[in-house]
Amino acid sequence: MKINYKKISPIISILVIAAAVFLMYKLNVLTTFRSDDFNYHYSFADGTRISSFMEVVKSQAAHYKVMNGRIPAHFLMQFFTIYGKPVFNVVNTIVYIFFILLVLYMIKKSWKVNPLTFMTMFVVMWFYLPAFGSTVLWMDGSFNYLWTTVICLLVFLPYRNPKLFDYKVNQFIFPIVGLIAGWCSETTSAGIVFFQFWFILYWMYKKRPHVIPYIITMLTSFAGYCLMTFAPGQMQRLDRVSGGEIPILKNMYHFIVTMGTRYYIEIFVFILLISISIFLNRNRELNYLAVLFFMTAVLAACTLIMAGIQNINERTYFGIETLIVIAMGILIKNIFEDQLSTFQKMNLAYVIILVPLFLINYRATYVDVRRTHNEYTKREAYIEELKSKGEKELNLKAINSTNDHSPYYLTPDLSPNPNHWQNVTKSKYYDVDKINKIN
Incomplete structure (x- = not known):
């Protein structure tokens, strides 16, 4: 009896996603409160234990003045303290799986789940994302890095699929999402404004119609970034970590050394892939998009260093490395777009090699x-x-x-x-x- 793989592929996809959900949920359940989690159980307004939505609002108003400007992440953190860790474990697992699907959508512009591609991306992110436990599992860390990166990726959806702005409701929804995304992160939020600006310039150069919704979304993202950057608490924090002085040339040198040391492999591979894609005369717009994502990652990495922060925590690179994965993925798909069977064989090879390594590493992590x-x-x-x-x-x-x-x-x-x-x-x-x- 011949097996029809097209018919069983959806079943395999469901099983693969279910397995990923199970593995991530188990780790979420075993992850305890730590560090800032204890602090965010209490209001920054009056020091009392958070127990209602309005107390979260008052607390974040005070937080904005005394701590930092990343209100979306910390609002979510304090909101979830009301419902407890068990609720967070479920929702955080779902958010991480959605994060993987969003990354894949940025690469291939499709929500259709290919089990091999999903498994490959799931394993790649396990090994590649920085400080995985602190950015994906730790409660406050996940809000500051995983969840905010998801919000930022949501802003990219109409840029990846312009048809989304054909729906008038999205012309109101995405500017709001843009505002929140711009308010999320000192690094990734700066990157999305940069991405939107150059994307819009490219579309105007190509004389594409309906640019106004994109411009509005970019402006709201920039407004969100300003709300975060110029928060009273953020300015005080920046003065503490930078010492009040920002030597631009010294920091630029430090930035070049840091990027060259940390990402020399990624830079080399990206240059190789874009060269192959151009040589094979692949889709030019996808090449441009990949370059834009990669340069967005570079600018996001530059942001804190140029602000005078010399010692950067490993988890800060979460959004940056997500953008690098997207850029690489777009180029790989572009190169092999007309050789789907070869692409699937590559995925299968990666799965055969990477999954056993992942299971060994996962077991050590679980223990x-x-x-x-x-x-x-x-x-x-x-x-x-x-x-x-x-x-x-x-x-x-x-x-x-x-x-x-x-x-x-x-x-x-x-x-x-x-x-x-x-x-x-x-x-x-x-x-x-x-x-x-x-x-």
Whole structure:
């Protein structure tokens, strides 16, 4: 009996996505509160525990003045503290799968799921995304990096598929999304404004009609970026991290060295792919789009360095590396567009090679995240035991990890200084006077 692969492909796609959902959900469930999660349970307006939507609004109004301008991410963070970690685990898993689908849509302009392509992208993102545990699993980190990147990618939809602006409702929806996206991230949000500007210039050069909705969306994105950048809390934070002085030439040199050191392989591969695509006379607009995505990543990477921030946290590169993957993916698809069978064979080869490596790495990550979860659970039981005895000063062991996919990787859980914010926020959360680190 001959198997009709076209008929069973949707079933395989559903099974593949279901497996991805299961694997991500398991890690989300085992990921504990850490770092800023404790702090964001409380209002920045009056210090009380967040329990309603309006309290979140008041808290974020105060947050805007004293912390930073990334209101969409932190609004979501405080909103989800009302409903708890179990609800977040489900929603965050869905958001990550949607993130993979959005990246694939940016590459191939289709929502149709090819199981091999989905598996390839799922594994590539597992290995390539920076600080995976801190950007995808950690609650506050996922809002600041995963969720905001998804919002920014949503803004690209009408640029990738102009037919979306044929629907008049989208001419109102996307400017709003653009405003929120511009308000999301110091890096990726700057990139999307750059992307929109050059895309619009290209369309005007080509004398394409209906440019106005794109211009409006770009302007709202820029307005959102200004709201974030010039927030009182953001300006204070920038003064602290930059020391009040921004030597442009020195920072430009630092930027070139950083990009060359970190992304020399990606730069080489991109130049090779774009050269092949041009040599084979592939679709010029797709080549332009790939270049635009890659240059958007470069500009996004430049933003913080040019602002005077020398030491950049690994997770800051999440949106940047997502844009690089999209640029590379567009070129690969463009090169092999008329050789679909070859493209599928390539996908199959990648799956055969990468999936076993992924499963080995996933197992190591799962074991480590389960270990930190168990340590966290035991510590909470120990805290409750001490509190029941009337103890108000606790001596606790910090939870650490050397696994680069763990939320605890390279990030402190407790400080040797009991007056450090890591200890102070946990003291408030557990209703004790002081927490000391003993390891």
